[in-house]
Amino acid sequence: MAKKVAFMQGNEAAAHGALYAGCNFFGGYPITPSTEVSEVLSIELPKVGGKFIQMEDEIGAMAACLGASLTGAKALTSTSGPGLSLKQELIGYGCIAEIPCVVFNVMRGGPSTGMPTGPSQSDVMCAKWGTHGDHATIALMPASVQECYDMVAEAFSLAEKYRMPVHVLPDEIIAHMRERIEFREPGEIEITPRKAPTVPPEQYKPYDTSFGDVPPLANFGSGYRYHVTGLNKMQDGFPTTKAEIVQAEEERQVRKVDACIDDIVTFEEYMLDDAEVVVVAYGSTSRSARYAVNAAREQGINAGMFRIKTFWPFPDKQIKALAAKVKGFIIPEMNLGMCSIELERCAQGKIPVLGIFRVDGEPINPEQIVEKIKEVK
Amino acid sequence: MSRYELRFSGAGGQGLITAGIIMAKAASIYEGKQAVQSQSYGPEARGGASKSEVIISDGPIDYPKVTQCDALLAMTQEAANKYSHDLKEGGVLLIDSDLVTNIPAGNFKTVAFPIINTAKNDVGREIVANIVALGAMVALTGQVSRENAEKAVLSSVPEAFIELNKTAFSMGFEKALAASA
Numbered sequence: 001m002a003k004k005v006a007f008m009q010g011n012e013a014a015a016h017g018a019l020y021a022g023c024n025f026f027g028g029y030p031i032t033p034s035t036e037v038s039e040v041l042s043i044e045l046p047k048v049g050g051k052f053i054q055m056e057d058e059i060g061a062m063a064a065c066l067g068a069s070l071t072g073a074k075a076l077t078s079t080s081g082p083g084l085s086l087k088q089e090l091i092g093y094g095c096i097a098e099i100p101c102v103v104f105n106v107m108r109g110g111p112s113t114g115m116p117t118g119p120s121q122s123d124v125m126c127a128k129w130g131t132h133g134d135h136a137t138i139a140l141m142p143a144s145v146q147e148c149y150d151m152v153a154e155a156f157s158l159a160e161k162y163r164m165p166v167h168v169l170p171d172e173i174i175a176h177m178r179e180r181i182e183f184r185e186p187g188e189i190e191i192t193p194r195k196a197p198t199v200p201p202e203q204y205k206p207y208d209t210s211f212g213d214v215p216p217l218a219n220f221g222s223g224y225r226y227h228v229t230g231l232n233k234m235q236d237g238f239p240t241t242k243a244e245i246v247q248a249e250e251e252r253q254v255r256k257v258d259a260c261i262d263d264i265v266t267f268e269e270y271m272l273d274d275a276e277v278v279v280v281a282y283g284s285t286s287r288s289a290r291y292a293v294n295a296a297r298e299q300g301i302n303a304g305m306f307r308i309k310t311f312w313p314f315p316d317k318q319i320k321a322l323a324a325k326v327k328g329f330i331i332p333e334m335n336l337g338m339c340s341i342e343l344e345r346c347a348q349g350k351i352p353v354l355g356i357f358r359v360d361g362e363p364i365n366p367e368q369i370v371e372k373i374k375e376v377k
Numbered sequence: 378m379s380r381y382e383l384r385f386s387g388a389g390g391q392g393l394i395t396a397g398i399i400m401a402k403a404a405s406i407y408e409g410k411q412a413v414q415s416q417s418y419g420p421e422a423r424g425g426a427s428k429s430e431v432i433i434s435d436g437p438i439d440y441p442k443v444t445q446c447d448a449l450l451a452m453t454q455e456a457a458n459k460y461s462h463d464l465k466e467g468g469v470l471l472i473d474s475d476l477v478t479n480i481p482a483g484n485f486k487t488v489a490f491p492i493i494n495t496a497k498n499d500v501g502r503e504i505v506a507n508i509v510a511l512g513a514m515v516a517l518t519g520q521v522s523r524e525n526a527e528k529a530v531l532s533s534v535p536e537a538f539i540e541l542n543k544t545a546f547s548m549g550f551e552k553a554l555a556a557s558a
Contacts (some may be wrong), residue, residue, distance in 0.1 A: 003408065006406075007398070007401065007405055007406050007412075035455070105542075115531065117418060118417075145445070173441065175413060176415065177413055177414060177415040177416075177441050178398060178401060178402075178413070178414040178415070179405070179411075179412070179413050179414075180405040180406060180411070180412070284441065287438075287439045287440050287441055288439070288440050290439040290440075290443075291439040291440040294439075327529040361441055365442070365444070366440050367444075368445065
């Protein structure tokens with residue numbers, strides 16, 4: 001049978017990707033340029049027995065997602081910069097209490113209200129460091145409407161697999177542009193279920209590391225009772241200030257992602273085999289980069305592109321390997337050099353890292369990138 | 378690779394984003410090509426500048442925005458002044474002849490007819506001016522067949538307005554052919 005296809009926006013595709021993954025709860029507060037996600041889910045979730053709640057604000061929306069997830073729901077929220085700022089308190093809560101959920105954040109200009117209808121990529125650091133304290137972060141960067149669908153579906157699996165909030169970070173261009181997409185067939189994208197407890201309720205501990213770095217999570221309402229808190233906690237979920245426990249737990253919560261980085265990190269290599277200049281790009285900017293690489297090749301320059309699909313954890317290993325063999329990195333981004341910092345860190349001064357930074361609400365055009373490629377040459 | 382770039386520009390509320398979406402849908406869903414539609418707009422619902430861009434290609438499309446425009450629709454003088462400069466040599470400019478009186482000059486073909494008035498007087502409803510414009514753009518660009526474009530129009534509008542939109546589309550298509558002859 002022919003696959004179901006549609007011509008739709010990135011935001012709409014994200015909503016359908018969530019439904020594919022079994023999302024049955026949305027807690028949100030509408031904000032441009034992410035509102036279409038809520039629009040679609042407000043119509044579609046009730047049809048599949050899911051719940052859609054528009055909360056009083058973004059903080060409440062994030063809290064609703066965490067609560068819903070603890071009952072076993074697959075919870076999604078969508079927002080944009082100012083909303084992401086508000087959600088940080090509860091994202092941190094999700095990190096320490098280890099509650100799976102997906103945050104779909106469409107990047108617009110900032111700080112504060114910024115430029116609501118203009119594209120930006122300036123939330124990549126906010127996704128990582130916006131909430132205080134040490135914690136692992138997973139953030140995916142779609143570069144097409146299809147990837148909005150696919151990556152949201154994948155984000156739900158990552159959230160369950162590592163028991164944490166996972167970010168999907170499209171820029172406004174990707175979220176609002178329209179392309180043809182294919183709805184995935186069952187089984188086409190792996191859906192990871194929640195790891196359920198194998199012990200009876202009286203023996204259950206929500207952070208029992210004898211089951212590994214990602215302990216099973218019991219759903220509230222299924223007969224298991226346990227304590228959830230934002231304080232540093234023991235294996236049974238109750239607070240502790242015991243130094244050795246806090247140290248070990250904090251380390252585990254970062255290690256659970258770091259140790260699996262090769263399973264998590266995804267990227268695309270484009271014309272890298274003989275590349276001397278590598279454009280590192282993500283989101284809509286990678287589409288300008290691909291155009292630019294092709295244009296540079298036509299002019300006889302060996303350019304290539306490394307496209308970041310998983311921004312966090314950062315693809316250190318791949319970037320370091322490239323830095324050891326190419327002449328320079330070009331980093332076009334719609335912020336004032338956030339990914340550039342990470343590239344500089346990985347390049348360790350071995351090769352130049354040339355940035356093209358735009359925060360005027362206009363996309364980075366391919367010509368700008370071609371000119372910069374020539375500077376390395 | 379064949380990359381064809383269209384821009385629908387004018388004022389917010391004129392339905393240009395919708396016109397762009399339908400053009401791209403015709404290409405990607407019905408014509409079997411690839412297409413990307415994007416837009417930029419201000420915070421206002423009506424008024425203010427609005428533009429919708431469509432890239433059509435036989436293969437994958439990287440940069441989703443216009444680099445050098447093949448076909449431009451300008452529904453306001455402001456849009457005509459602002460965007461006609463990046464029209465390709467040999468490209469086509471479609472303007473509403475009542476609204477764009479100071480016609481931009483360049484190495485491109487200009488086609489003019491009263492788009493909004495056609496919708497208002499000939500079709501009977503001003504609200505379908507965007508579909509009149511779309512019919513005209515389909516005729517002038519040849520990127521999608523008339524049949525496929527019509528299918529895309531009909532699958533995008535409420536059932537009660539199918540005839541109205543069908544008429545608007547045909548009227549735009551015919552008038553553009555007559556005006557460009």
